[in-house]
Amino acid sequence: MPTSTAKSPATKRGRPGYDQESVLSIAVSVFNKHGYDATSMGTLAENLGISKSAIYHHVPSKGDLLRLALDEALIPLEAIVEDERATIGTAEQRLEFFLRSTIQVLVKRQQYVTLLLRLRGNTEIERDALDRRRAVDRRVSDLVVEAQQEGSLRADIDPRTATRLLFGTINSLVEWFREGGPVSAEQVEEHAITMMFDGLHGGKR
Amino acid sequence: MPTSTAKSPATKRGRPGYDQESVLSIAVSVFNKHGYDATSMGTLAENLGISKSAIYHHVPSKGDLLRLALDEALIPLEAIVEDERATIGTAEQRLEFFLRSTIQVLVKRQQYVTLLLRLRGNTEIERDALDRRRAVDRRVSDLVVEAQQEGSLRADIDPRTATRLLFGTINSLVEWFREGGPVSAEQVEEHAITMMFDGLHGGKR
Numbered sequence: 001m002p003t004s005t006a007k008s009p010a011t012k013r014g015r016p017g018y019d020q021e022s023v024l025s026i027a028v029s030v031f032n033k034h035g036y037d038a039t040s041m042g043t044l045a046e047n048l049g050i051s052k053s054a055i056y057h058h059v060p061s062k063g064d065l066l067r068l069a070l071d072e073a074l075i076p077l078e079a080i081v082e083d084e085r086a087t088i089g090t091a092e093q094r095l096e097f098f099l100r101s102t103i104q105v106l107v108k109r110q111q112y113v114t115l116l117l118r119l120r121g122n123t124e125i126e127r128d129a130l131d132r133r134r135a136v137d138r139r140v141s142d143l144v145v146e147a148q149q150e151g152s153l154r155a156d157i158d159p160r161t162a163t164r165l166l167f168g169t170i171n172s173l174v175e176w177f178r179e180g181g182p183v184s185a186e187q188v189e190e191h192a193i194t195m196m197f198d199g200l201h202g203g204k205r
Numbered sequence: 206m207p208t209s210t211a212k213s214p215a216t217k218r219g220r221p222g223y224d225q226e227s228v229l230s231i232a233v234s235v236f237n238k239h240g241y242d243a244t245s246m247g248t249l250a251e252n253l254g255i256s257k258s259a260i261y262h263h264v265p266s267k268g269d270l271l272r273l274a275l276d277e278a279l280i281p282l283e284a285i286v287e288d289e290r291a292t293i294g295t296a297e298q299r300l301e302f303f304l305r306s307t308i309q310v311l312v313k314r315q316q317y318v319t320l321l322l323r324l325r326g327n328t329e330i331e332r333d334a335l336d337r338r339r340a341v342d343r344r345v346s347d348l349v350v351e352a353q354q355e356g357s358l359r360a361d362i363d364p365r366t367a368t369r370l371l372f373g374t375i376n377s378l379v380e381w382f383r384e385g386g387p388v389s390a391e392q393v394e395e396h397a398i399t400m401m402f403d404g405l406h407g408g409k410r
Contacts, residue, residue, distance in 0.1 A: 033325060035240035118323070120238060144405075154399075154407035161388050161396045162405065164381050165374050172373020183366050191366045194359075199404035200349075200367065202359035 020068070023048065023058045028069045028111050036066060036115070037122065063125050070119075070129040073112035076105045077136050086139075091146035092153060096193065098140055099170065103192055106173050107185045114174040137167060166196055225273070228253060228263045233274045233316050241271060241320070242327065268330050271320075275334040278317035281310045282341050291344075296351035297358060301398065303345055304375065308397055311378050312390045319379045342372060371401055
């Protein structure tokens with residue numbers, strides 16, 4: 001799916017038919033299929049149908065491809081923290097905003113988030129990305145604590161455990177949700193929010 | 206952690222200090238760290254501190270190691286379906302039994318389940334394991350439908366989506382739960398069951 005919206009200088013150096021964005025999109029799907037460690041620049045070149053040296057027109061190294069791909073997931077996740085709506089209302093409302101926004105990013109940037117979630121932390125680039133991911137997770141954990149303190153959420157669940165279970169619920173989306181499948185992105189968001197706040201029994205919402 | 210409980214003939218062919226079970230345990234941790242595809246028999250030999258040919262005393266191939274490691278997760282998961290308690294009581298009770306038992310297997314067989322959950326389906330062995338995993342998942346989906354029909358669970362959530370979200374919640378345990386950490390296996394089981402049935406708001410339980 002080549003597009004022409006990328007604005008970085010690297011795009012201009014790309015071969016006709018590929019800009020950095022489409023190289024990135026194909027690279028991330030190859031990383032997800034075979035694992036980042038197991039993917040060589042040769043495998044990438046094969047999947048792109050171009051020579052290894054042509055890839056180097058787009059990015060200097062496999063690590064740079066990884067970093068750019070992870071930014072596609074991390075930048076929008078970090079933007080949630082900065083969003084004005086993450087700062088107004090009760091802690092419960094802010095938590096709901098945060099969880100809904102996270103689901104939306106996961107659905108829209110599915111393959112990039114998949115890559116992020118599968119990182120093993122074997123390299124410096126991976127560890128940096130995991131640190132940034134953990135900083136976002138911590139915001140959710142803080143909101144759970146705040147919502148418990150304001151009395152809008154049950155207080156008998158350890159907030160760190162609750163946060164991890166919430167991300168478990170949400171993050172699983174990247175493994176099975178398919179755009180255009182039987183359940184729409186909006187429905188999945190509603191179902192997930194309902195399950196996380198009220199569970200299978202349903203509640204007071 | 207060498208043990209001497211394995212009874213297969215392969216064990217007897219093992220080198221002193223290693224039986225098949227300990228080879229398997231080390232192999233699965235290497236697979237989880239580097240990815241199955243990216244792990245060569247040479248890397249395994251290095252981690253085991255034995256020669257490649259010594260590994261072949263234990264198993265004929267890397268694929269066999271994978272198959273044996275996946276059985277360590279799949280056999281106890283499949284045993285839940287066969288358990289008498291999965292067949293008595295209301296659908297809601299049977300679902301709770303199923304989810305609790307799954308959590309217990311995940312905690313006890315953490316590294317083997319991690320391997321199972323990270324499979325990409327690149328080989329026949331992986332695809333077979335994924336088929337067996339899906340058969341277990343289907344049992345849970347059937348129980349959700351049954352519990353909705355008996356009126357014990359809310360009926361406004363698509364059962365397949367609910368099932369996937371439930372497994373998302375549970376499966377995340379393998380990524381972060383640590384035996385001996387601040388939250389015990391029993392507490393995690395209780396927290397997860399509470400969240401899945403009643404959510405953050407808490408309910409009628």
